[in-house]
Amino acid sequence: KAGVTQTPRYLIKTRGQQVTLSCSPISGHRSVSWYQQTPGQGLQFLFEYFSETQRNKGNFPGRFSGRQFSNSRSEMNVSTLELGDSALYLCASSLGLGHNSPLHFGNGTRLTVT
């Protein structure tokens, strides 16, 4: 079974630009969660999608948005990039049916904002 796939692996953008990151979950998984990982703040929850609906959102500004498609693939978008958005963005998928559905993480997309 293929794992969670995130593309691209690396991105370099400049301040003010926008970026779209992509996540393909494990086949059969309907939930996709996104996390931001930085050295200072650690792993922070961004949002979770289940069956194309945002089920939960973390404490991030509106510049961070996401969506999920009918095939469960998900994208997250960050507009008007700031230097502080430089981070590793992790996607995780699960069956999403309860606490017995562990998260399976991708390798992440490393975003650098200059």
Place this chain on the structure above:
Amino acid sequence: AQRVTQPEKLLSVFKGAPVELKCNYSYSGSPELFWYVQYSRQRLQLLLRHISRESIKGFTADLNKGETSFHLKKPFAQEEDSAMYYCALEDAGGTSYGKLTFGQGTILTVHP
């Protein structure tokens, strides 16, 4: 607000020694607790979860609601246990599946 604290950023032990990675949490509701591990050059993966009461790779963790702790233990550490360990909390009472609050992580190094 929920919070997970891992007081040790770094922990070093020798092979064969017992190891305990500490995790304390602050949460008013009913938590589900997890330990995730990231080995060198690998992705973050689930090690064990409180709800299953399982032992994985010799590791166990007991939820102590009185002390609000979920420490990870192994009686005899192995070199392959060297990794970054994260403790994480999920709201057991809601539908926040996929929304985990992570601790800052502990880097465990097991010396030969």
